[in-house]
Each structure stands twice: as C-alpha cells, then as structure tokens.
Amino acid sequence: MTFKTKLLLITILPLIAVSILIGSVTYYHSRTLIDAQTEAVEKRILASKRQEIRNYVSLALTSIEEIYENQPGGRMVAQDEVMRILRNLTFDYDGYFFAYTLDGTSIVHPKLPHLVGGNWWDLQDDNGDYVIRNLINAAKNGGGFHRYVWHKPSTGTVEEKLGYAILLDKWNWVLGTGLYTDDIAKEVAAIRADFARSIRQTLFVIFLITLAAIIIAGTLIAGVRFSEQRFADTRLKALTNRILQVQEQERKRVSTELHDSISQLLVSVRYGVEMIHSEANQNAELQAQAAKCLTILDGTITEVRRISRDLRPSVLDDMGLAAALGSLGKEFQMQSGITVNVEAERCHTRLSEGAKTALYRVVQECMTNVARHAEADEVSISLSVGPNTLDLCVEDDGIGLPQPLPRGGGLGFRNMRERIETYGGQLSLGRGKTGGTRIEVEMPLDNATAKAA
CATH class of the missing domain: 3.30.450.20 (PAS domain)
Known part of the structure; x- marks a missing residue:
C-alpha cells in the first residue's frame, strides 16, 4: 500500500x-x-x-x-x-x-x-x-x-x-x-410520511456533505502530493544540474591537466627519446629500441589528447558551439566511417555556457548511439538560431527506433532530456524522413543579451 x-x-x-x-x-x-x-x-x-x-x-x-x-x-x-x-x-x-x-x-x-x-x-x-x-x-x-x-x-x-x-x-x-376514527390513522400516516421524507432529505444532505468533504479532502491531499512531487522534482532537477555542473568542471579540470601537464611531459620525454635515437647510430639495437619507444609515445600522446578532448573539448570554450559540433562531426566521421553533415549557425553569447555544454553532450550521446545501434551510413546535424529559440536536430538513416518504443525512450534519452529541461528546453524523439532516428531540441535564447549586444 x-x-x-x-x-x-x-x-x-x-x-x-x-x-x-x-x-x-x-x-x-x-x-x-x-x-x-x-x-x-x-x-x-x-x-x-x-x-x-x-x-x-x-x-x-x-x-x-x-x-x-x-x-x-x-x-x-x-x-x-x-x-x-x-x-x-x-x-x-x-x-x-x-x-x-x-x-x-x-x-x-x-x-x-x-x-x-x-x-x-x-x-x-x-x-x-x-x-x-x-x-x-x-x-x-x-x-x-x-x-x-x-x-x-x-x-x-x-x-x-x-x-x-x-x-x-x-x-x-x-x-x-x-x-x-379511521381519519386519525390517515392523519397519523400522513404525519409519519412527512417525517420520513424529512429524515430522507436530512440523510441525503449528510451524504452530500460527506461526499463533498471526501472530494475536498482528496483534492487537498492530491494537491499537496502534487505540490510535494513538483517540489521534489524541482529539487532533483536542481541536484542533477548541480551534479552535471560539477561533473563538467571536473572534466574540464582533468582535461586541462592532461593537455597542459601530462601531454607536455610526454612531449618532453619524446624529445629526449628522439635525441637518444639520433645519437645511437653506432648501436643498432639501441636505435631500434628508441624507435619503438617513439612509436609508443606518439600513440600515448594521441590517446591523451583524445581523452582530453572527449572530457572537455577546448574548441567549445575557445570557438563556440557551432565550431565544436563541426569538430565533433569530423572526428566521428574519421573514427566510424559514417558520413556526417553539419550545418551550424553561431549563437554567440545568446546561450549560456551550461546550455552550450548540454547541447554538445546531447549531440555526443546521439553520435554514440548511432555508432552502437543505428547501422547508419549518414548522419545530419543542424543547428539553427531563430529570434527567440535555438533549434537542434540530429537525424540518421539507420534502422530507426525499436518497436514498441520503451516508455520515456530509455535511460540515455531521459538523461538527454533532463540536461535540456534544466535550461528550459524541450527534447523530442521520433522517426526521421528516411526511417531512421530523429532527435529535436528547442532551447530558449537570452534576448536581453542580444539587445545589449
């Protein structure tokens, strides 16, 4: 119960x-x-x-x-x-x-x-x-x-x-x-009938009052429950938003450390190994070992840079959302072999950093799903900026959504929707024109910032 x-x-x-x-x-x-x-x-x-x-x-x-x-x-x-x-x-x-x-x-x-x-x-x-x-x-x-x-x-x-x-x-x-005296019995029966009618009316009024009280009590309880649920949802969303912010901050910190510290140290080590390789002309075995170390270091540096970019793409902070999406599309095409078409308009300062990050993560999650499940040959990413809203659409030509569609769209979809709703946006999931999966996002823009600019 x-x-x-x-x-x-x-x-x-x-x-x-x-x-x-x-x-x-x-x-x-x-x-x-x-x-x-x-x-x-x-x-x-x-x-x-x-x-x-x-x-x-x-x-x-x-x-x-x-x-x-x-x-x-x-x-x-x-x-x-x-x-x-x-x-x-x-x-x-x-x-x-x-x-x-x-x-x-x-x-x-x-x-x-x-x-x-x-x-x-x-x-x-x-x-x-x-x-x-x-x-x-x-x-x-x-x-x-x-x-x-x-x-x-x-x-x-x-x-x-x-x-x-x-x-x-x-x-x-x-x-x-x-x-x-038969008229007495008739008069008494009439009086009893009047009283019985009054009793029935009284009991009916008591029933109506009870029913109204039950309805009012049920409405109040439902209202309180709904208010508490909304309050809990608000607090949960705020907590989720805070977790995401902390997560992004931690990712940014780790990404910066990898890029500015670990990557630089690896580059320095590579220079040293290169020097050993150039000075080891008389020792073929040492030269071969140095060359092997250089190959491993090059792969390590590339992997560290990839991890740093996945944790927090520097292009998102340096050049904005449109450039970050273009870079994400090129990298995904190189890694997966799936054609990616990106059409993105710049939103400048009309979108907060948190909202930009949320949109980028949504596209990142979409690309991951395409690589894992869609069996697609082509993916289209479009980002358009209107007078009051920003519209994002990610569509593939893959096998489409499973039928019947899970309620809420699955855990990944719920996570994406919570990210978008945190910043006042809406996310919808459906079938594309070619039968694949289509995800649309509508995000409100900050018009006060645009007017000030």
Missing part, C-alpha cells in the same frame, strides 16, 4: 465513520421524535373527538329532555316519540344515535335498522370485542367511552369507532353515539 493511499484512508475513513454515526444518531432520534409526535397528535385528536361526542350526546339529551322527564301521554307514547327523535338525529355523513335496553336489545339504530328488536348482548366485532355488552357496562358506570370496530355506512367497510354511552335510568335505556 502506497503512502498516498494510506494518507487517503487515514483522512477519508474517519469522515465516513463520523458521517455514518451522525446519520445513525439522526435517524434514531428522528424515529423517536416521530413516535412521540404521532402519539401526541393521536391523543389530541382523540380528546377532540371525545369532546365532540359529548357535545352531540348533550344535544340529543336536550332534544328529548322534556319528553323524557314529563312523559306526556304516558311512558309508551313518550318512548315512541323519543325513538322517533333519535332516529332522525344525524350529524356528518356517518353520525347517528343508537339505544339499547340493559339486556342488549336494540331499540334505535337508524343506519342498521335490521338490528332493531334483536338481542345483541353477545355480539362481537372482528377483534373479538363484546361491543354492546361493554357499551352498556360503560353507561352503567356513569357514562363512558369504548373503542371497537363497526360497520361504516358511507363506505360499507368495517372501521375503528369511538363510542360513548350514557344510562337513561328512568327507562333502563342506554343512549349512545360515536365517531369513526
């Missing part, structure tokens, strides 16, 4: 855990709040319905009070009149009054007239509740409420109902009415 992945996990996992915890707590408290709110609403509606039922019973009692108390025309006539009044008393769509004797016989039921005259003491609803028996017991206890399920006239279905019954003790009647 990479450091970046570990950092992402350390940052994002706590966010996800906290979000899940917040969502769970929010959901739990919301469900608790829903239960409490719906219970309170249900109690409030039931209390309102109880009061409403009491009001209806009071109206019914007011309607029959005079007849019930005075019984004009006798009890039978008064009871008939009261039953007629109760049958005609209705409210809302499903509101009506009913009356039973204490033994459970129905005497008034305007909505279900087939019940009148029957004894329903043992009648049970769908839940097994003894409806009439419990209503009569509630009435005997001073009047009271009882919940049961009963036929709803407007819909023809069985719904929950809140009934209320009182005792008319002079006649041993139970007078009652009730209201259906």
